[in-house]
Amino acid sequence: MSLIHADNLTHSFGDKEIFKKVAFRLLNGEHIGLVGPNGSGKSTLLKLLTGRLLADSGSVTLHPKMTIGYLEQHYDLTANLTIRAFLQTAFADLYQANNEMEALAAQMESSLEQRVLDRYGELQECLIQNDFYSLDMKIESVASGLGLKALGMDTPAVKLSGGQRTKLLLGKLLLEEPDVLLLDEPTNYLDPGHIKWLTQMLRDYPNAFILISHDTVFLNDVINVVYHLEHQKLMRYPGNYEQFNKLYDQRKQELQQAFQKQQREIQKLEDYVRKNKARAATAKQAKSREKRLEKIEKIDRPKDLPKPRFHFSVVKQPVQTLLKTKDLEVGYRNSLLPPLNLTFKRGEKAAIIGHNGIGKSTLLKTLLGEIPAINGTLSFGDRVHISYFEQQALSSSLTPLQIIGDRYPQYSEKEIRQKLAQCGLLSKHIHQGINTLSGGEETKVRLCRLMLEQGNVLILDEPTNHLDVDAKASLQKALQAYTGSVLLVSHEADFYEDWVTKVWDIEEWTKQ
CATH class of the missing domain: 3.40.50.300 (P-loop containing nucleotide triphosphate hydrolases)
Structure with a gap:
């Protein structure tokens, strides 16, 4: 089942085109690694999928019954809740049902109206079916896995650092289990032990996700498809990150060979046209080759993005x-x-x-x-x-x-x-x-x-x-x-x- 269908997405910043005619379908259960160099538009693409940004052209179609959760790189938390209370909002409807049931229980002490009894039974059945009575244990498990429990579950969320707030939002999203998770650098503020815990969570995640991460070991362990964003284009590769690297290198070589072959063909046709166009005996053949040239869909010259070259110099050495x-x-x-x-x-x-x-x-x-x-x-x-x-x-x-x-x-x-x-x-x-x-x-x-x-x-x-x-x-x-x-x-x-x-x-x- 297609959860997200992106069709011919084109987006620019000012007069600079970030990507052009990007198209893909995200299927149920796919674990996608979205990779590419800094500035290629990975975070921008996630924002387009969530509607936080509007594409210059093209469309994003979401499955009508799909739920989506988004962890962005920078998150500003304003809710005046404790860590525990914030994580409980992942199951807000169930906690609200429990509160209503407790109010009905108090009402039943003085009145046993059938209407009240029926409603109480409906709520109780709903809570049991949704495993409500084990939610606190589930919340504490996620909080422990992300290192939030050590901060104190009753700590106000507004007192957390930026990295701790990001972990808090990640915990809430994992508890909600949306049909599609969009995760932008989720490991940036995690210790090795927490990354190990998240790795297992994402391996076992029952639904689809798109993950941006420059932690290639983590990425390799949790994905089964790679979307590679480079030179304004998106390419899909089956397999994990290691398999992507092999296929990407192979594709670059094939593209280089195809480009060189086409250039030789173009050069050969252009030379023939130039030499024979003015001669009456060969003008017809030259015209035919000129039409072939016009119909050729030219392959872009393969190019590598410039790689950073950092260098730090010492002006004067200090004392020992x-x-x-x-x-x-x-x-x-x-x-x-x-x-x-x-x-x-x-x-x-x-x-x-x-x-x-x-x-x-x-x-x-x-x-x-x-x-x-x-x-x-x-x-x-x-x-x-x-x-x-x-x-x-x-x-x-x-x-x-x-x-x-x-x-x-x-x-x-x-x-x-x-x-x-x-x-x-x-x-x-x-x-x-x-x-x-x-x-x-x-x-x-x-x-x-x-x-x-x-x-x-x-x-x-x-x-x-x-x-x-x-x-x-x-x-x-x-x-x-x-x-x-x-x-x-x-x-x-x-x-x-x-x-x-x-x-x-x-x-x-x-x-x-």
């Missing part, structure tokens, strides 16, 4: 000991961690790991002086110049050209364009407001800004969130080659394990 702390306690009102006695030396590259909410970002912000220490001391050595990449995305209507130009007025517009292009940003991206870019494009702008800073220590808080495969590989290579020092917060061990010199495991610190 960069950072030293003594009995440092970090947190807001209460200390999150035991007193820390840390030493960080020149040339070291450390990964800071631990589950979400344990205090990784708080530690970084304390070291940077953005949050005062609760107790203890910290000191930096001479000539330490820090360049900082924070988790929080830029939110501005300014374009990447303006943002980089305002920060670094010493660079010409041409130089800034070159730097942005080096980070994998196309001309269509650098003139858009940064708040209209995808998460991956916005991250590349901030990494470009970091490349231009005059520093010798990089402090990076989850820099790989939203980056596509090529950008992540380029960043990994750049950090490995960097001659300065690095403090990195990351939940992706395969990103850092080959080049860091030490690991600061905060969970181990809390056990001491």
Whole structure:
């Protein structure tokens, strides 16, 4: 059964066409991985399917009885509910029926009207059929799987961080089990254990979903079809992500061969027309070949998108000991961690790991002086110049050209364009407001800004969130080659394990 039918979707941003005549049918039970480079329009396509955006042309037809759930990259939660109460809204009709039944039970203490008894029986049967009495256990299981239970089920949702709110919405969607789930980067704020739990949930998900994720291991484990969005076109590949890569490489080779063969044929026909068109004896044959040329449906020249090339330079090396702390306690009102006695030396590259909410970002912000220490001391050595990449995305209507130009007025517009292009940003991206870019494009702008800073220590808080495969590989290579020092917060061990010199495991610190 076709749940979603997209027919000839074309969409542009300003005068830049994002995709053209995209068409597909989503079938019941299909587990789709929507892949493609940053800025190819993946998040935009999901918004078109939900009606949050309207296509320039084409149509989206949804099955009339279908339910759809959408997890977007950035979600603003305003409901004044606890974690438990918010998750219970996934079954709002059942909880409302239970409340009505309890009211009827109170009424029945003084009156046994047949009407009341009948209604009570109807509600009770409805709750039993829908397994209402095990819902609280089901809600707690999902909350535990996503790390929400550890925050306290009675914690107000409005007090949660952006990543925690995203997990809360994901939990609600998984409990609702809509006919179609649309998930945009669901693993960005999940610990490895939570990703493992979500992997099993999506493997067993009984309905269809379309998933955007740059975590290729996770993606490979949960999908059975790939939609590849590139060069404004959508191609469908059966199988998981590994199978897609093989088929994609094969298709690129075949397309290159077909293009070259067609070009040789076109060249041969054009040469014949040019040489024989003016000769009376061969003019008829030349005209025939000219008509053949006009009818040829030309194959576009295969082209690869530019790959990011990140590079971070060191202007002046600092002293041997960069950072030293003594009995440092970090947190807001209460200390999150035991007193820390840390030493960080020149040339070291450390990964800071631990589950979400344990205090990784708080530690970084304390070291940077953005949050005062609760107790203890910290000191930096001479000539330490820090360049900082924070988790929080830029939110501005300014374009990447303006943002980089305002920060670094010493660079010409041409130089800034070159730097942005080096980070994998196309001309269509650098003139858009940064708040209209995808998460991956916005991250590349901030990494470009970091490349231009005059520093010798990089402090990076989850820099790989939203980056596509090529950008992540380029960043990994750049950090490995960097001659300065690095403090990195990351939940992706395969990103850092080959080049860091030490690991600061905060969970181990809390056990001491």
